Amino acid sequence: MPVDFEHAPVMLQEVLETFETIGGGLLVDATVGGAGHSLALLEQQVDRQILGIDRDETAVMVARERLEKYSNRAKVVHATFDQIGALVDDSQQPLAGAIFDLGVSSYQLDTAGRGFSHRFDAPLDMRMNSKQDLNADIVVNTYEEKELRWLLRRNADEKHSSRIAAGIVNARPVRTTRELADVVRDSVPAAVRRLGRHPAMRTFQAIRIEVNDELSLIEPAIRSVIERLQTGGRIAVLSYHSGEDRIVKHLLREAADGLCHCPSSLPCVCGAGPTVRLLKRKVRRPTESEIAHNPRATSARFRSAERLPAGEL
Numbered sequence: 237m238p239v240d241f242e243h244a245p246v247m248l249q250e251v252l253e254t255f256e257t258i259g260g261g262l263l264v265d266a267t268v269g270g271a272g273h274s275l276a277l278l279e280q281q282v283d284r285q286i287l288g289i290d291r292d293e294t295a296v297m298v299a300r301e302r303l304e305k306y307s308n309r310a311k312v313v314h315a316t317f318d319q320i321g322a323l324v325d326d327s328q329q330p331l332a333g334a335i336f337d338l339g340v341s342s343y344q345l346d347t348a349g350r351g352f353s354h355r356f357d358a359p360l361d362m363r364m365n366s367k368q369d370l371n372a373d374i375v376v377n378t379y380e381e382k383e384l385r386w387l388l389r390r391n392a393d394e395k396h397s398s399r400i401a402a403g404i405v406n407a408r409p410v411r412t413t414r415e416l417a418d419v420v421r422d423s424v425p426a427a428v429r430r431l432g433r434h435p436a437m438r439t440f441q442a443i444r445i446e447v448n449d450e451l452s453l454i455e456p457a458i459r460s461v462i463e464r465l466q467t468g469g470r471i472a473v474l475s476y477h478s479g480e481d482r483i484v485k486h487l488l489r490e491a492a493d494g495l496c497h498c499p500s501s502l503p504c505v506c507g508a509g510p511t512v513r514l515l516k517r518k519v520r521r522p523t524e525s526e527i528a529h530n531p532r533a534t535s536a537r538f539r540s541a542e543r544l545p546a547g548e549l
């Protein structure tokens with residue numbers, strides 16, 4: 237059955253610029269999705285190989301189809317990206333680059349039955365990998381009020397977390413996306429209901445991140461990449477909310493600063509040292525024109541870094 241997998245690759249120009257100078261070799265697309273970035277990266281460099289990873293079986297199937305004409309240079313595996321170290325080691329190739337385009341794809345959001353969006357009525361699911369046990373129904377109907385409050389704040393900076401968490405607990409059982417969206421709308425102050433965005437957007441994001449344990453997989457994956465990148469190899473990360481970006485920023489800055497505690501006026505004698513240089517100190521955001529063409533790029537934040545030679549550490 238053909239799958240209508242629409243997802244416009246975000247900040248593609250910035251991604252291509254980042255990897256333009258590194259030449260060929262192995263590049264891992266840790267969140268291959270609909271293979272938009274992967275396709276462009278394969279086209280950019282004829283001697284580049286892509287190892288694509290996705291935890292969503294449908295994304296894996298679609299990516300394999302889309303990359304079929306490059307099947308001698310592209311491989312797609314069903315895995316979570318915290319397994320990136322083992323996958324790169326198995327390939328026995330030096331790692332030239334890695335891209336992470338975090339979060340959810342437009343395809344996942346737009347497929348009504350998967351329960352990712354308040355725009356459709358569906359059972360509360362939100363699993364990227366349909367084989368895992370934890371789903372949104374379990375989170376919504378069994379988590380304690382204080383856990384719900386905490387994840388609404390941590391995963392979505394939700395200002396009305398207390399009211400929403402209490403509203404959910406009082407309304408149980410909440411079985412569908414529509415019921416959850418209504419509970420949230422009824423829980424927030426009237427003024428919030430009049431704002432442009434649906435008041436349940438942040439709640440859906442927070443629950444989705446919890447269901448898929450999205451934040452805790454980022455750190456081991458980025459550390460594995462930095463450890464394995466060849467000299468001059470590059471990492472690029474697109475994140476979509478402050479919780480994700482905080483983790484990425486911290487990890488890349490830590491690698492760039494090298495956790496050296498020696499006085500900055502003296503050479504490092506403590507043995508610690510930077511392993512990467514940041515390609516841009518500040519986070520990059522999509523242009524107005526990209527946002528106008530692809531509103532899903534609105535919240536994107538782009539960070540990138542380059543592996544330093546071991547001798548210069």
Ligand SMILES: C[S@@+](CC[C@H](N)C(=O)[O-])C[C@H]1O[C@@H](n2cnc3c(N)ncnc32)[C@H](O)[C@@H]1O
Nearest residue numbers: 245267269270271272273290291292316317337
């Ligand atoms: C924003 S989409 C990527 C879109 C892709 N760059 C493109 O151009 O089509 C994010 C993808 O990452 C996958 N994903 C999210 N977290 C993951 C993880 N921890 N491990 C592997 N894949 C993950 C999702 O299933 C989704 O398909």
